[in-house]
Amino acid sequence: MAADKKTTKPKKAKTKVGQDQQPGFALEKLYLKDVSVEVPNAPEIFTNREAPKIGIELNNETKPLADGYYEVSLQITVTSKIANQTAFVVDLVQAGIFTIKNIPDDGMEAVTSITCPNILFPYAREAIANFTVKAGFNPVQLQPINFEALYMQEKQKQDSKKS
Numbered sequence: 001m002a003a004d005k006k007t008t009k010p011k012k013a014k015t016k017v018g019q020d021q022q023p024g025f026a027l028e029k030l031y032l033k034d035v036s037v038e039v040p041n042a043p044e045i046f047t048n049r050e051a052p053k054i055g056i057e058l059n060n061e062t063k064p065l066a067d068g069y070y071e072v073s074l075q076i077t078v079t080s081k082i083a084n085q086t087a088f089v090v091d092l093v094q095a096g097i098f099t100i101k102n103i104p105d106d107g108m109e110a111v112t113s114i115t116c117p118n119i120l121f122p123y124a125r126e127a128i129a130n131f132t133v134k135a136g137f138n139p140v141q142l143q144p145i146n147f148e149a150l151y152m153q154e155k156q157k158q159d160s161k162k163s
Contacts, residue, residue, distance in 0.1 A: 024068075024101040025111065027119060033073060034093040037131050041085045046136060052080040052087050054140060058150075062112040068101040072116035076124050078132070078140055088135050094124035113151045121145060 039045065057077040064070055073095040080087040098116055100108065121144075129139040 021102060023103055024099060025103070025115070026099040027096055028069070028099055029097040030120070030123060031095055032092070032123075032127060033095040034091070035127065035131065036089070036091040037135050038089045039087070039135050040089075041087065042136070045082060045085060045087050048082045048085070048087075050082050052082045052137075055079045055081070056142065058145070060113065060117050062116075065097065068099055070098050070100055070112060070116075072096055072098055072112055072120065074117050074120040074124055076128060076142070078128055078142075080132075080137065080140070088132065088137055090128055090131050090135070090140075092124055092127055092131070094120045094127065096120055110151065113154075114147045117145075117147045121147075 055078070057075075057079075059075045061073045061075070062070055063073075073093050075091070075093045077092075078088075078090045080089075096116065096119065098112075100111055103111055125142045129141055132138070132140045
């Protein structure tokens with residue numbers, strides 16, 4: 001009878017990894033660390049109807065805090081020029097405190113240069129759009145940024161300088 005048959009499952013080898021040994025990543029706090037909005041040529045700049053030229057500068061920085069805690073800052077500067085006059089400058093630092101534990105050293109730089117900025121960027125993008133509107137201009141909608149490609153370019157530059 002079928003009820004009399006016993007099936008045994010092969011036993012899997014179990015390796016327990018302690019809680020303090022497992023890799024961990026979490027966003028603890030998100031905040032706008034610094035923001036500056038300048039409209040140096042107001043009000044005259046508002047009478048100019050030419051299309052503005054937008055320039056973007058991007059930088060990120062990582063600062064260790066306590067054991068396993070890191071502050072990652074994403075600085076974005078957006079400059080708009082109309083006919084060789086600066087229409088506005090928005091300089092913003094979006095930051096977050098991240099818990100990053102048990103990540104190998106060779107992977108830590110990638111986490112803080114790719115993963116963390118990918119989390120911070122949408123918040124910085126929204127803030128920049130809001131501040132440009134409050135400054136009296138159309139919103140600047142930043143296009144998505146491929147932080148992995150930027151990281152790889154920077155690594156290639158560093159590697160070529162070493163050679």
